[in-house]
Every structure is written in structure tokens, then in C-alpha cells.
Amino acid sequence: MRGFFAVIAALWIAAPAAAEVSLRDTAALEAFLAGDTPCCVIDARSAAGRKRDPLADTLPYRKGLKINPTGVVVVIADTDARAVEVGGLLAESSKAK
Numbered sequence: 786m787r788g789f790f791a792v793i794a795a796l797w798i799a800a801p802a803a804a805e806v807s808l809r810d811t812a813a814l815e816a817f818l819a820g821d822t823p824c825c826v827i828d829a830r831s832a833a834g835r836k837r838d839p840l841a842d843t844l845p846y847r848k849g850l851k852i853n854p855t856g857v858v859v860v861i862a863d864t865d866a867r868a869v870e871v872g873g874l875l876a877e878s879s880k881a882k
Contacts, residue, residue, distance in 0.1 A: 806872035808865055817857075824857040829871040831863055846871055851878045 809817070818824075828835055829846035840861065844850075852858065852875060860875070862868035 806869055806876055808869065814859070818859070822857060823855075824859050825852065825854060826859045826861060827852075827871065827875065829860050829862040829867055834863055849878075850875070854879055 826840070826843045827846050827850075828840055828843040835845060843861065844852075846860070854875075858872070858875060860868045860872045862871060
């Protein structure tokens with residue numbers, strides 16, 4: 786997990802009525818993941834980043850990925866912009882509107 790805290794993440798809170806994409810800093814993300822809240826972690830980093838610093842229990846992002854979220858979705862990406870982009874794409878393609 787050494788490379789984990791070097792990336793930026795977006796938390797996407799999926800509820801039946803609304804989906805929200807927002808950035809969280811490393812400390813907030815670390816505190817959230819240390820808790821017991823179930824979540825889905827999407828790894829939207831580059832292939833090189835995933836190979837260099839693999840993260841267990843993540844779902845690699847691919848174009849067209851559709852999920853059916855029942856809670857929080859955490860997107861790990863190489864940049865803030867990419868994390869927000871992928872979070873938005875997932876929000877648009879899911880049932881959480």
C-alpha cells in the first residue's frame with residue numbers, strides 16, 4: 786500500500802436518489818477506508834501505476850464499466866481530474882441518479 790497514498794481519490798456516494806462526486810484528501814480517504822463502511826474501490830490509474838503499486842481488492846477501471854453501487858464507490862486515479870472524470874462516468878452509467 787505504499788503507493789496508495791500518493792494517488793488522489795474521489796469518493797462517490799451512491800444513494801437511490803442521488804450520486805455525488807467529490808475529491809477527498811489522503812487523510813480523509815485513509816480514515817474512511819479504516820472504518821467498517823462497505824465500499825467498492827475502482828482503480829483508474831494507468832496500467833503502469835497498477836503494475837508498479839498493485840492494490841488488493843480493487844476493480845480495474847475500463848471504458849464502459851458499469852456498476853450497481855449499494856454504497857460508497859472510491860475511485861483511485863493518477864490525478865484529481867481523472868478521479869473526478871471516472872467518478873462522473875460511473876455516476877452517469879449507474880442506477881444511482
